[in-house]
Amino acid sequence: MSAGKITVITTMKNEGAFLLEWVAHYKALGADHLFIAHNDCADPTPAMIARLEALGLARGHATRNWSHGGIQRTALRQSRWYDEVNTAEWLFVCDADEFLTIHAGDGSFRALIDATPGADVIGVNWRVFGAGGNVGYDPAPVTQRFTHCEAVPRAAYIKCLFRRLPDIARIGIHLPHPREGVALSYAMAGGGAWRRGRGPLILRTDYSAAQVNHYALRGVHSFLVKRDRGRVNHVGEDMGAEYWARFDLNAAEDGAIRRYDPQVCDWLARLRADAELAALERAAQDWHRARIAALLEDPGWAAFANALQTGQG
Numbered sequence: 001m002s003a004g005k006i007t008v009i010t011t012m013k014n015e016g017a018f019l020l021e022w023v024a025h026y027k028a029l030g031a032d033h034l035f036i037a038h039n040d041c042a043d044p045t046p047a048m049i050a051r052l053e054a055l056g057l058a059r060g061h062a063t064r065n066w067s068h069g070g071i072q073r074t075a076l077r078q079s080r081w082y083d084e085v086n087t088a089e090w091l092f093v094c095d096a097d098e099f100l101t102i103h104a105g106d107g108s109f110r111a112l113i114d115a116t117p118g119a120d121v122i123g124v125n126w127r128v129f130g131a132g133g134n135v136g137y138d139p140a141p142v143t144q145r146f147t148h149c150e151a152v153p154r155a156a157y158i159k160c161l162f163r164r165l166p167d168i169a170r171i172g173i174h175l176p177h178p179r180e181g182v183a184l185s186y187a188m189a190g191g192g193a194w195r196r197g198r199g200p201l202i203l204r205t206d207y208s209a210a211q212v213n214h215y216a217l218r219g220v221h222s223f224l225v226k227r228d229r230g231r232v233n234h235v236g237e238d239m240g241a242e243y244w245a246r247f248d249l250n251a252a253e254d255g256a257i258r259r260y261d262p263q264v265c266d267w268l269a270r271l272r273a274d275a276e277l278a279a280l281e282r283a284a285q286d287w288h289r290a291r292i293a294a295l296l297e298d299p300g301w302a303a304f305a306n307a308l309q310t311g312q313g
Contacts, residue, residue, distance in 0.1 A: 004089030006031040006109045008211020009171070011063070011075040014229050014291075015096040016284025018218075019116040020277070023052065023139050024267035025099050026260075028260045030108040031092075033084040034058040037075035039065065042285040048280045055274060059084045076171045085165070092161045093173060097215045099143055100124060100159070101257045104190060104209040112161065112189055115209050119187035120164050121176060123194060123203055127211045130250040134219035135309055137292055139285050141264070142215050143257050149213075150249035156205050159212045174201045213257055216247040220308050221292045228295060244308055266301040 008031045012019070026034060036049050036058050049060035059082055063075040076093065079085045090113065094100065105111025107156045132148040162168070164184065170177040178184050184243045186194040190209025197204045217223045227239040272278040295301040 005032040005037055005087060006030065006090045006092070007084050007088035009035045009076065009079050009085065009091060009093045010096060011037045011039070011072050012041075012045055012049075012096050013039055014041050014045060014225065014287075015041045015044045016041075016281065017137075017139065017222075017288040018096060018142060019045060019048050019284070020281055021143070021264070022096050022099070022272050023057065024264045024271060025143070025260060027057070027267050028263035029100060029102065030110055033088065035061065035079050035082060035084050035279070037061040037063045037079065039063040039071050043291075044280045044284045046282065048277065049182050051274070051277045051280060055277070057271075072173060076173070079132075079171065080165075088165070090161055090163050091165060091171065091176075093171060094157070094159055094212065096201040097142075097218065098126075098159065099213045099215070099257060100107075100210065101213050101260075102189075102210045103207070103256060107259050109161070112210055115190050116187050117191070118185055119191070120162060120184040120232070121186045123186065123188045124157040124210045124212050125135050125158055125188075125203065125205045125207060126214045127156070127207065128247055128249045128256065129213055129215050129254075130248040131217045131219050131223070132250050135221060137219065137288060141212065141216055141268075143264075144261075146215050146218070147253050147255060148250035149252050149254050151251040152207065153205050155202050157201055158203050168245065211256070214247075217244065220305050221296075222288070223308070224295045224301060224305055225288060225291050228291070240304075257275060 008026045023034060038049055049058060052058035055059045061078060063071060063078060065071055066074045102112045104115035112122065127148045127149050131147040132146055134145060138145060158174055160175055167178055167182045169179040173294045188194060188206045192206040195204040196281050296305060
């Protein structure tokens with residue numbers, strides 16, 4: 001099966017310290033376009049996205065905050081204003097801490113599509129990667145620093161690669177929502193059956209052809225910055241000790257994403273060869289370090305960080 005253009009859609013806030021690894025990964029998978037929405041950033045994320053756009057590597061969008069549905073859902077609606085989204089045959093929605101890892105074929109988007117013939121919606125289960133005891137921030141690639149993950153769960157959340165955008169009423173965070181009366185063909189990555197585990201977003205786990213590595217924590221100190229930023233989906237809910245415990249899963253080890261190391265290394269070198277983009281990345285890393293230091297100066301935040309480190313969170 002030949003695939004047309006593939007666009008990855010994401011939303012970001014204060015993710016500049018991690019942005020170039022994410023871009024390099026999805027370019028390594030063969031994404032034709034990257035649509036990166038951003039909002040209310042205090043770090044150089046918007047400037048980095050603007051530079052990526054000037055280099056022809058991404059389309060940036062400053063999300064206009066509408067009152068209904070939350071900032072992330074608003075960004076997904078506004079993504080349909082752009083040709084990079086509307087003219088793509090296939091779309092994949094993910095966050096800055098989610099890295100699609102394809103086991104099929106050469107590991108590309110097109111290999112995944114070829115391995116799942118006939119499907120309009122290809123489901124890929126999450127695999128949660130914990131902090132693995134990491135505390136401080138390190139600018140090394142997240143996918144290399146965090147290798148411990150959950151044991152294979154019976155069911156897990158999904159993210160979807162999907163097509164037929166004109167038939168989609170709403171681009172969802174996990175699933176596309178078709179227009180009334182439209183029937184889409186659903187299959188798990190590799191052609192497995194679409195079997196519910198707990199509700200429509202949590203399906204029986206099938207990692208045979210692909211998985212989404214979810215690095216929700218990135219170590220204690222980087223988690224402080226994420227918590228300080230706030231949630232973009234379940235707005236108003238605190239990312240506290242319960243959230244940490246939910247995602248700090250380290251029972252197994254998985255190195256499947258290592259297959260992309262050569263291509264990612266090459267893409268990172270190409271991105272950092274641009275002096276302006278490299279300087280912006282360094283500034284974003286400095287901002288991230290400074291924000292961690294500021295939070296740790298607050299006794300409440302310092303106590304929270306210490307509780308996470310000692311397992312008493």
